[in-house]
Amino acid sequence: xxxxxxxxxxxxxxxxxxxxxxxxxxxxxxxxxxxxxxxxxxxxxxxxxxxxxxxxxxxxxxxxxxxxxxxxxxxxxxxxxxxxxxxxxxxxxxxxxxxxxxxxxxxxxxxxxxxxxxxxxxxxxxxxxxxxxxxxxxxxxxxxxxxxxxxxxxxxxxxxxxxxxxxxxxxxxxxxxxxxxxxxxxxxxxxxxxxxxxxxxxxxxxxxxxxxxxxxxxxxxxxxxxxxxxxxxxxxxxxxxxxxxxxxxxxxxxxxxxxxxxxxxxxxxxxxxxxxxxxxxxxxxxxxxxxxxxxxxxxxxxxxxxxxxxxxxxxxxxxxxxxxxxxxxxxxxxxxxxxxxxxxxxxxxxxxxxxxxxxxxxxxxxxxxxxxxxxxxxxxxxxxxxxxxxxxxxxxxxxxxxxxxxxxxxxxxxxxxxxxxxxxxxxxxxxxxxxxxxxxxxxxxxxxxxx
Ligand code: ATP
Ligand code: MG
Numbered sequence: 416x417x418x419x420x421x422x423x424x425x426x427x428x429x430x431x432x433x434x435x436x437x438x439x440x441x442x443x444x445x446x447x448x449x450x451x452x453x454x455x456x457x458x459x460x461x462x463x464x465x466x467x468x469x470x471x472x473x474x475x476x477x478x479x480x481x482x483x484x485x486x487x488x489x490x491x492x493x494x495x496x497x498x499x500x501x502x503x504x505x506x507x508x509x510x511x512x513x514x515x516x517x518x519x520x521x522x523x524x525x526x527x528x529x530x531x532x533x534x535x536x537x538x539x540x541x542x543x544x545x546x547x548x549x550x551x552x553x554x555x556x557x558x559x560x561x562x563x564x565x566x567x568x569x570x571x572x573x574x575x576x577x578x579x580x581x582x583x584x585x586x587x588x589x590x591x592x593x594x595x596x597x598x599x600x601x602x603x604x605x606x607x608x609x610x611x612x613x614x615x616x617x618x619x620x621x622x623x624x625x626x627x628x629x630x631x632x633x634x635x636x637x638x639x640x641x642x643x644x645x646x647x648x649x650x651x652x653x654x655x656x657x658x659x660x661x662x663x664x665x666x667x668x669x670x671x672x673x674x675x676x677x678x679x680x681x682x683x684x685x686x687x688x689x690x691x692x693x694x695x696x697x698x699x700x701x702x703x704x705x706x707x708x709x710x711x712x713x714x715x716x717x718x719x720x721x722x723x724x725x726x727x728x729x730x731x732x733x734x735x736x737x738x739x740x741x742x743x744x745x746x747x748x749x750x751x752x753x754x755x756x757x758x759x760x761x762x763x764x765x766x767x768x769x770x771x772x773x774x775x776x777x778x779x780x781x782x783x784x785x786x787x788x789x790x791x792x793x794x795x796x797x798x799x800x801x802x803x804x805x806x807x808x809x810x811x812x813x814x815x816x817x818x819x820x821x822x823x824x825x826x827x828x829x830x831x832x833x834x835x836x837x838x839x840x841x842x843x844x845x846x847x848x849x850x851x852x853x854x855x856x857x858x859x860x861x862x863x864x865x866x
Contacts, residue, residue, distance in 0.1 A: 421795070425443060437740070478654070479591050481595075498527050521554035527713065529731075534714060552570070592732040609623040613676035614705070637683050639671040697745065709729055714726075743759060752812035776823055779831070783831070
């Protein structure tokens, strides 16, 4: 992309109404614009990162054996009456009527719809296990939408639903989700800690929330500091292997880590004092096992091997896709702007032309731009006639992790300058070596085209 032809409405001033850094930076970097309280337009740069995050979520879900599909955002109230949640859900549910005065609602979550799809088609235990999921816009009429996309009213969420014959199988689905979530967040450059939580209006027995530590987080968390040493890394996992998934769950949940809702001071005090941490965190996902709560209410059964009709065991599992942008920025920024992890950066490399209009400099930039595109990267080339300082400031603000600076002085020596956004370190390299270095950096981060 050439910046001269892109739509990147960056703001010079710091927006007065944004209280936390990620919200300020998303507004300043021209990623989002509020259209009404808690509802945002996703401008091109924000939309691009949203898609990158969404792609990672899809990729990891599919690897875990879960099947993507799409539900409508508007639902009939009838299903929710059947499950008993229509009256109970409260004012967070946006209710409306169509022209025939039928009660409708904008989906805040979709247990009922997925359970209905399941019972419409699945008859036999032979069709299990089954996990269906979607990534779709949700609406919750939050009383206090704030912090930009972190607590919106309309937000983008991955929600998945497992259907299993037995409790044991459903707990395997739970464990599988835990493992796939660990992998998902790590690919985004985040450490998200599974913490025992409270099940809220979804209901159920077992639930963990995933929290990213950040001072601006809305949840108070209590944990054993040993947990932050754990990473999933690039170990191999067979998602069908129950024992393997169970072992990962045990590894990541055996240390004390809880949100304030489930915190127990007495148990916490058994953790050695020097390892006890009280901090704040951002909830970026949650997994639930709730047994037959919905299948009982909605009559979702299968025939088991003996021919008996039995209710299926279920769970639901959510990732806050749009909230993740805020969480990633809270965890990755400095005074000059955002610092995108390589896995989610909107563009892989920024190219800054120090002397636009100079034949040799323009030529070198064009050559680099074409070569990077040919290698499958998305470079952002600042080809505007602007001061170098202003170009650097824009690149720093929008947070591309790598920048190549091209100027007449370097070109005389046959070099370009490659700068790391996170460390500020620069190296001078030939064009060829620059490209090779960028390929090396992104070798671990697949970058599919077509976003
Ligand atoms: P919270 O406690 O933050 O209100 P929740 O527990 O009600 O969230 P879930 O039903 O667990 O939310 O939804 C799954 C994920 O969706 C959450 O972990 C969170 O990351 C995201 N999410 C929930 N509400 C919002 C919101 N208002 N804006 C943005 N993301 C949200
Ligand atoms: Mg939750």
